[in-house]
Amino acid sequence: MFEKLMALLENSYSPYSHFRVSSIVVMKDGKEFSGVNIENASYGATICAERVAIFSAIASGYKPYDFEKIYVLCDSQQIQPSCFVCRQVMSEMFEKDKEVVWFSNTGESVTYRICDLCPYPFGSQCLE
Numbered sequence: 641m642f643e644k645l646m647a648l649l650e651n652s653y654s655p656y657s658h659f660r661v662s663s664i665v666v667m668k669d670g671k672e673f674s675g676v677n678i679e680n681a682s683y684g685a686t687i688c689a690e691r692v693a694i695f696s697a698i699a700s701g702y703k704p705y706d707f708e709k710i711y712v713l714c715d716s717q718q719i720q721p722s723c724f725v726c727r728q729v730m731s732e733m734f735e736k737d738k739e740v741v742w743f744s745n746t747g748e749s750v751t752y753r754i755c756d757l758c759p760y761p762f763g764s765q766c767l768e
């Protein structure tokens with residue numbers, strides 16, 4: 641997975657931050673979807689790699705809880721965390737015991753459960 645994520649970094653469109661991120665989601669049926677961060681001159685229009693990967697799976701017809709695991713690589717020697725917008729999206733799409741793996745560009749990784757990264761999530765129950 642680390643090698644795939646490193647190769648995927650080449651697709652990152654990050655001319656403003658020069659901070660490249662790649663992500664791969666693995667579905668319960670084994671299918672994989674890729675994402676990279678895609679920036680914009682209107683900075684707020686930027687989207688993170690994690691959400692591109694997750695939304696790509698949804699656009700292909702997958703549903704919430706079809707997701708098994710998400711891998712993320714930041715092009716940094718230190719392991720970097722996903723932002724809280726991505727965590728919010730993960731918490732809606734993944735069951736709470738599923739795992740997120742964050743890699744540095746040296747191949748080091750840490751693994752967390754979604755429920756530990758999103759301890760008090762805003763969810764559909766809040767809208768009832």
Ligand SMILES: O=c1ccn([C@H]2C[C@H](O)[C@@H](CO)O2)c(=O)[nH]1
Pocket residue numbers: 654657659661676677678679686687688689690721722723724726
């Ligand atoms: O969870 C995150 C946080 C940031 N980025 C990207 C967005 C932007 O292009 C760059 C700097 O914030 O990193 C991600 O891809 N995922």
Ligand SMILES: [Zn+2]
Pocket residue numbers: 688689690722723724725726727
């Ligand atoms: Zn994010």
